[in-house]
Amino acid sequence: MRNISAWSIRNPIVPIVIFVALTLAGVMSFARMEVQNDPDIEFPVVIVSISQPGASPTEIYTQITEKVENAITSVEGVDVVTSTASDGNSNSRIQFDIGSDIDVAVNEVKAAVDQIRGDLPEGILEPRVFKVSTSSGDIANFAVTSNDMTMEQLSWFVDDTVTKRLLAVPGVASASRRGGVDREIRVILDPARMQSLGVTAAQINNVLRQTNIDAGGGQAEIAGSRQSVRVLGNADSAYDLGQRQIALGGGRSVKLSDVADVSDGASEIRNISKVDGRPVVTFGLQRARGESDVSVYDGAIAVMKEIERENPGVKFTELFNSVKYTKSQYESSLEAMIEGAILAVVVVFFFLRDWRATFISALAIPLSAIPTFWIMDLLGFTLNSMSLLALGLVAGVLVDDAIVEIENIVRHMRMGKTAYQASIDAADEIGLAVVATTFSIVAVFLPVGMMPGVAGQFFKNFGLTVVAAVLMSLAVARMITPMVAAYFLKAHGEAEHAGGPWMDRYIRVLRWALDTSGRDRYIAAARARGRPVGFMTRVAGRLRDHRSWVMGMGLFSFLLTIVMFVVTPKQFFPPMNLDFSLVDIEMVPGTTLEDTEKVADRVTRILEDQPEVERAIVNAGEGSGSIYVMLKEDRDRKAADFESETALLFQDIPDARVSFQQLQQGPPGGTGRDISVMLSGSNPELLQRTAGRVVEEMKTLEEIRSPRIEAEMQRPELIITPRADLAATLGVTTAALSQTIRIATIGEIDQNAAKFSTGGRQVPIRVMLAESSRDRLETIANLPVPTANGSSVPLGRVADLRFSEGPTSIESYDRQRRVFIGADLAPGVEKGVADAAIKALPLMRNLPNGVTNRAEGQDKFLVELMNDFTVAVVTGILSVFAVLVLLYRRLMSPLVNMGSLLLAPLGGIVALFLFGQPISLPVFIGILMLFGIVAKNSILLVDFAIEEIASGVPRKEAIIDAGRKRAQPIIMTTVAMSIGMVPTAISLSGDGAFRAPMGTVVIGGILLSTLLTLVIVPAGFSIASGLERRLGPTLRRRMTSGPDAVLPPAGAQPAE
Secondary structure, three states: OHHHHHHHHHOOHHHHHHHHHHHHHHHHHHHHOOEOOOOOOOOOEEEEEEEOOOOOHHHHHHHHHHHHHHHHOOOOOEEEEEEEEEOOEEEEEEEEOOOOOHHHHHHHHHHHHHHOHHHOOOOOOOOEEEEOOHHHOOOEEEEEEEOOOOHHHHHHHHHHHHHHHHHOOOOEEEEEEEOOOOEEEEEEEOHHHHHHHOOOHHHHHHHHHHHOOEEEEEEEEEOOEEEEEEEEOOOOOHHHHHOOEEEEEOOEEEEHHHHEEEEEEEOOOOEEEEEOOEEEEEEEEEEOOOOOHHHHHHHHHHHHHHHHHHOOOEEEEEEEEOHHHHHHHHHHHHHHHHHHHHHHHHHHHHHHOOHHHHHHHHHHHHHHHHHHHHHHHHOOOOEOHHHHHHHHHOHHHHHHHHHHHHHHHHHHHOOOOOHHHHHHHHHHHHHHHHHHHHHHHHHHHHHHHOOOHHHHHHHHHHHHHHHHHHHHHHHHHHHHHHHHHHHHOOOOOOOOOOOOHHHHHHHHHHHHHOOOHHHHHHHHHHHHOOOOOOHHHHHHHHHOOHHHHHHHHHHHHHHHHHHHHHHOOEOOOOOOOOOEEEEEEEEOOOOOHHHHHHHHHHHHHHHHOOOOEEEEEEEEEOOEEEEEEEEOOOOOOOHHHHHHHHHHHHHHOOOEEEEEEOOOOOOOOOOOOOEEEEEEEOOHHHHHHHHHHHHHHHOOOOOEEEEEEOOOOEEEEEEEEEOHHHHHHHOOOHHHHHHHHHHHHOOOOHHHOEEEEEOOEEEEEEEEEOHHHOOOHHHHHOOEEEOOOOOEEEHHHHEEEEEEEEEOEEEEEOOEEEEEEEEEEOOOOOHHHHHHHHHOOHHHHOOOOOEEEOOOOHHHHHHHHHHHHHHHHHHHHHHHHHHHHHHHOOOHHHHHHHHHHHHOHHHHHHHHHHHOOOEOHHHHHHHHHHHHHHHHHHHHHHHHHHHHHHOOOOHHHHHHHHHHHHHHHHHHHHHHHHHHHHHHHHOOOOOOOOHHHHHHHHHHHHHHHHHHHHHHHHHHHHHHHHHHHHHHHHHHHHHOOOOOOOOOOOOOOOOO
16 A cells, blocks of 8 residues: 555556546446435334224234234244234234344244134234335325315225326335225115014125125137126116115015115215315325435326326325425535535645645545445445435545645655655655554444444444545545645745644643653652662652653543443434424224314314414324324424424313324334333233323423323223023024124125125225114114024124223233333423433332333334444454554554544533533444544554654654654644534534534544544553563563564564
8 A cells, every 4th residue: 555656656547547437437326326314224023913803902912912922932033022902903013133134034924924824713804914114104295186076086086096106106115095085885774674674784795795796607618619608796886786685594585775775975984184174185105115205206296297287177285295304404414515525625725825735635525425426326325314424424534634645745845855756755654554544444434334233224324335435535545645746736845844833832742741750850869869669669650750640631531431421311313303293192092083083173273373383284083193294494493392392282182192203213112202111011900000100200200291101091892792591592603793793883894895896996885884873772782693593683682781991902012011101301301311310210210020111112222222332332443453453563552542542532422511412323423433533643643653763763752753743634634524524513504403413522522532642642652662662572582482483673664
């Protein structure tokens, strides 16, 4: 690497051609790379969803959920299993170890579920096994209106036309409709006529399934030609269907219209979407993994405009759009990177006062950054927040190597050399240090890019982008910068370099830090008095050695870093200032759609009264609902403040739980609120009592608002218990009872329902009681139930009916019952502070036996982040040490470099504390960069001192000379990096919530650590060099043998 610069200077065409090609490749890659808000992060999560319409949570859990959980325990790689048994559905979330092949996991889970398929109850829908993808969230939401269509026609238009056209757009994964209604042939039963004729709902449904169908009849050969045979039993209209005869057994039959009202209409409305108080049909747009948010959105908009032109009465209205936020983040990230690069170049000119040298330094930024896009494209990365954050962070680093090279060339030119000779000599002199600093940064970030766990999923894009950028920067610094300097710079003869009053002050401080005269005088005085110079005398002498004071200052800085790290609040993500929010509404179990809609309307009015709200989109169902809230771009309050203050207004709404949900991308789990506390245990009653006591204690905390148990409340149930003896006599089975009641109340499940074919589509035939007939207990008690001899008997004759209550849902965690407690943060309170206050509660410190508190969701992965980050940092430090040992072929000097890393985080943590920012994911990113920068500064000092000592300069003078000649490039790179990070830290455009903490920690850390490095590293190197000189010969004699076991002397030239 040392000779590559001289070769490039003598052969300039080759490096020019190489970097022109790399730049063109980078430009082409940048043009075709996808733009996303967040990188596609695939958490290895598999969902097993099994539906059994009409079944209660208790039956679902015992008959389905437990069997599924037992079956998947044998699947390899399962980390944790969480299950929810709700009304008519079992949902098991199987989370695998990070890094597991999700496709293999899906196949293995499917195989496990297939093995128990025969043990599951009859009447379930086919089990669905699928993986969870973080790209499945809506990127936009639209409402569809029409002047000449009914709600049912408009709903079908969305399903049949809009969805199909949008799915043809490259990158669109789903365009799912919400709200509206489905077309159904409704067979509304008359309970009195059914009872008088003894016909059951199941009989009617079965007859329609078997008769109203077009079926194949094989083939016939008539008149010498072959014909396919078709049996056409489908009715032409709802009226024709009503004229069908229903066989009752015993030769009896009844016309369908005599026992039911048959109509062609819309299904019952079980959910509704509203905008501005009016019901609308909406649909959400989702992108496929690896696709661009922007290109998918723009393609969909173009298709919708085409549909509007083809259908003049149809109009699409955009309700929700996260792509605008993505575009603003993309543009602001690029702006911050460019602004930082420009400011870094200004710093170069301020120090060197030479526009030619400034131009050469500035040339390194595009030549390093643009080819990096080509490498990112090869790695399959996209232009997302993490990869652009990496480029923004290294904008100052990209120019660092060029600054070091050009500053050294200018210094040689001011010694009287020509630009050509100065470029060759300076590049040769500084080459090893530049290589060492670059590979130190690579050694820090490469383990981070390969880090396991959830944090590794986020860090992969970042770490490998940084590695690619700094390696490209190294190539530019070693090949392009010296070559351009040799032919473009102009020498102005001998001149002073790196002088001035500030340098004189620094040298005086450095001489004081290296002063050992106090120690020498103390030991000399002890000898003059005839006292033996023992251990205590040497220790006392060391206390008079200024180097010991300086190292003590370094130790104090390290201890202060640990203290600051412990007391500073921590959270996984910083609060983002999104342009939208999501409100979740949970009603009392059994609440009707009408009552839920009223509460949703009340919440909407509260939201619309807030000056920040632009639009609210309501999606309400029976007992639950959600409201998407679009916020104005020009607003006074940030999203987090708006949510925390508005949430207080929801507390006055009776019989409803209303709260804001977290929308930041992150690991799955938790309640979706700011605070999630999970308690688990095998005793449901004890678990519920303990959760209630914890909530009462949490209400005393000022850091949180509205703590409550997030578990579902008890719901009313109608219990039907067969009279076993009478039912057995009549041949009435429990399954027959269940089927009859289910069909009569909610209709048959879709896979067993009769179908009506019309216009190229199949419309379900729904056999059920009228909604007005389902609110009377006597109607249900009089429902006919089939007996063994083909007759029927009223339900109330063979079964007892009573009211009771039961759980709305049953949740489990690793096959133990669990309860979540959720809460909102008080305005201005950090999550880490609230978590610490909750953990300090008396009951949380001493939970009852059988109840445990385990971290889940972001809390769980914050712990994993700490552990994985520690491993990655230790691996990076050891890698840096290995690189330096190989380069220097010595041990003590690299140890000094390693010790300097302990100085890196202090300034950054102090800056966070002063600005009130918590330690979060971007802060860890900034600390990583600090490790690389501090290592670079110490390498520049130590490398020059080693070379000076090797050339015969006394150790102290060599260290002082290293400080004199390396202080300016260190200060230049530090100021360039700090100024370059200012746009990131202040984030004037876009949402800087993620970037700002990283900029803060880098600026604070690099400024303080550079000041400490310029003093502490020389003192540490002086002590280490003395130890190496004294202990080296002794260890060589005792630990090696033979004439060939000769190590290079302490002052030997490092390896090239």
